[in-house]
Amino acid sequence: MITHIRFKVPGMTLQQIYYALTIAQTKSMNKAAEQLFISQPSLTNAIKELEKETGIAIFRRTNKGVIKTNEGEEFLMYARQVYQQYELLAGKYSDAKNIKRKFCVSTQHYSFAVRAFVETVKRFDTTKYEFAVREEKTYNVIDDVSGFKSEIGIIYMSDYNRRIIEKMLRDKFLEFHRLVECKAYVYMWKKHPLANKKSITLDELRDYPCLSFEQGEQESSYLAEEILTDNEYPRTIKACDRATMLNLMVGLNGYTLCSGIICEELNGADYIAVPFEDDGANRNSVMEIGYIVKKGSELSEIGMIYIDEVKRYLNNTKTEVKNEQRYSMEAFEKI
Numbered sequence: 001m002i003t004h005i006r007f008k009v010p011g012m013t014l015q016q017i018y019y020a021l022t023i024a025q026t027k028s029m030n031k032a033a034e035q036l037f038i039s040q041p042s043l044t045n046a047i048k049e050l051e052k053e054t055g056i057a058i059f060r061r062t063n064k065g066v067i068k069t070n071e072g073e074e075f076l077m078y079a080r081q082v083y084q085q086y087e088l089l090a091g092k093y094s095d096a097k098n099i100k101r102k103f104c105v106s107t108q109h110y111s112f113a114v115r116a117f118v119e120t121v122k123r124f125d126t127t128k129y130e131f132a133v134r135e136e137k138t139y140n141v142i143d144d145v146s147g148f149k150s151e152i153g154i155i156y157m158s159d160y161n162r163r164i165i166e167k168m169l170r171d172k173f174l175e176f177h178r179l180v181e182c183k184a185y186v187y188m189w190k191k192h193p194l195a196n197k198k199s200i201t202l203d204e205l206r207d208y209p210c211l212s213f214e215q216g217e218q219e220s221s222y223l224a225e226e227i228l229t230d231n232e233y234p235r236t237i238k239a240c241d242r243a244t245m246l247n248l249m250v251g252l253n254g255y256t257l258c259s260g261i262i263c264e265e266l267n268g269a270d271y272i273a274v275p276f277e278d279d280g281a282n283r284n285s286v287m288e289i290g291y292i293v294k295k296g297s298e299l300s301e302i303g304m305i306y307i308d309e310v311k312r313y314l315n316n317t318k319t320e321v322k323n324e325q326r327y328s329m330e331a332f333e334k335i
Contacts, residue, residue, distance in 0.1 A: 014086055016050045017079045019043060020058060024076050025147070027065045077173055080148040081294075103302040104132040106144035107154035108225045109213055109242050110289075111263035112317070116309035123305060135242065138225060139168075139218040145292050146172035151303050153292040154310075156259070158285045160230050164222040169292060178290040180314045184227045184276040185260030189249040192272075199277035206234055211248050211256040214238040226257045227287045228276070246271065259287050261317050289314075 023032040023043075033040040051058050058072035068076060103120075107113040117133045124131075134144060144150040157165050157176065169176055186200045192208075194200050210233040213225045221229040237254060239245045246267060248254040260273040291307060293299065299307065 012050055012053050014083065016046055017083050019046050020050060020076065020079060021083060023047065023059060023066055024068060024072075027067075029061075029066055077146070084148055100128060100130040101302075102130045102132075103300065103306070104134070104144075104150040105152050105154070105306065106134040106136050106141040106150040108138060108141060108156065109135050109245070110154055110259075110261075111242065111266040112261050112313050113154045113310065115263045115266055116306060116313055119309045119313075120302065120306040124302070129302075137213070137215045137218065138223040139215065142168055142172055142174065142292065145174055145294065148294075151293065151300060152306065154289070155292060156225070156227070156287050156289045158227055158287055160228075160285065161222045161224075164220075173295045174292045175295045176290050176292050178288055179310060180259075180261070180290075181286050181288050182259045182261065183286060184257050185273040186255050186276050187249075187258045187260075187262065187271060187273050188255040189253065190270055190272045192249070192253050192255065194255075195272050195274065197274060199275045201277045201279060202231060203279075205255060209235040209237045209248070209252050209254040211237050211239060211245055211254040213245070214240050227259070227285055228257050242267070259289060261289075261314065263313075 019032070019036065022036055023029060026032045026035060029040055029043060033043045036043065047059065054075060056071040056075060057069050058075055060067045060069055105113065105117055114133060114135070117131075121131050132150075134140075134150065136144065138155060141150075141153040141155055145153040153174075155165070155176075166176070186194070186205065188195055194204060194208075197204075212229075215223050215225075237248060237252070239248060245254075245256060249256075249271065257276060258273065260275070262271065262273055291310070293303075
């Protein structure tokens with residue numbers, strides 16, 4: 001808890017900023033007061049004073065907790081930047097030797113994103129840094145980067161969801177940077193009845209359950225992590241994590257639609273990605289995978305290393321996929 005800071009950003013203290021950020025994170029005055037080790041009336045008075053000084057209502061109190069107003073959302077965006085800079089300053093010049101620098105990534109359920117994170121962490125002394133990687137629902141990835149919980153978020157866009165995702169990013173003051181484009185693949189267990197096919201149509205998949213990641217309260221086909229969500233799938237099963245998804249592939253001959261960029265080191269070698277074959281009624285679509293950051297921000301040293309690792313892995317995988325497709329086609333033509 002910060003109790004000694006008297007430095008002021010015109011009309012407000014860092015302590016007040018910290019209080020407001022804690023309330024935004026916990027979404028509750030009571031929980032925030034407990035976390036800050038102060039009484040709720042003291043916290044309420046501090047926020048009222050801050051709102052008076054800024055001339056805006058930062059929060060709206062409801063029966064379900066505390067909600068940020070539109071003006072409050074913008075204020076908190078700048079407040080987080082101010083407080084983040086204070087933490088960097090304190091970490092660099094503080095006498096305390098146990099302050100660790102933080103680096104966090106939030107991502108949709110991509111094994112390559114976790115693999116790149118692993119390679120990044122290997123470069124640093126983990127006694128001096130605090131690392132975190134979060135495989136999240138789409139909305140949470142966006143919210144994490146917007147709320148400074150993570151420096152970088154990994155998501156995808158397509159023609160189907162682009163308008164919705166871009167609006168969410170604009171509203172959260174975020175920007176998208178493309179990493180790679182790819183078409184849809186059917187990801188399944190290697191012993192699946194369709195695993196040996198050169199390509200697979202949607203009609204051939206109708207007898208098997210389509211697996212997708214649950215998106216919680218924000219459940220929407222526009223927020224789905226899987227491509228081609230505008231098609232109709234007669235059998236669907238939701239999962240919350242990658243391990244469960246893989247188990248369902250084995251136990252139920254389930255499948256999911258993905259980018260085809262698979263990390264065997266993390267997922268294991270028992271799974272295969274087969275190209276999705278479109279038809280007149282069910283067209284394929286380009287999957288554009290990229291990373292999101294705060295608008296106008298510069299990546300930290302660790303952030304740049306992480307993105308370099310992601311690009312290196314994607315480039316290597318893309319080359320391997322092209323070679324594999326070429327060899328498969330040559331073998332097919334010889335039959």
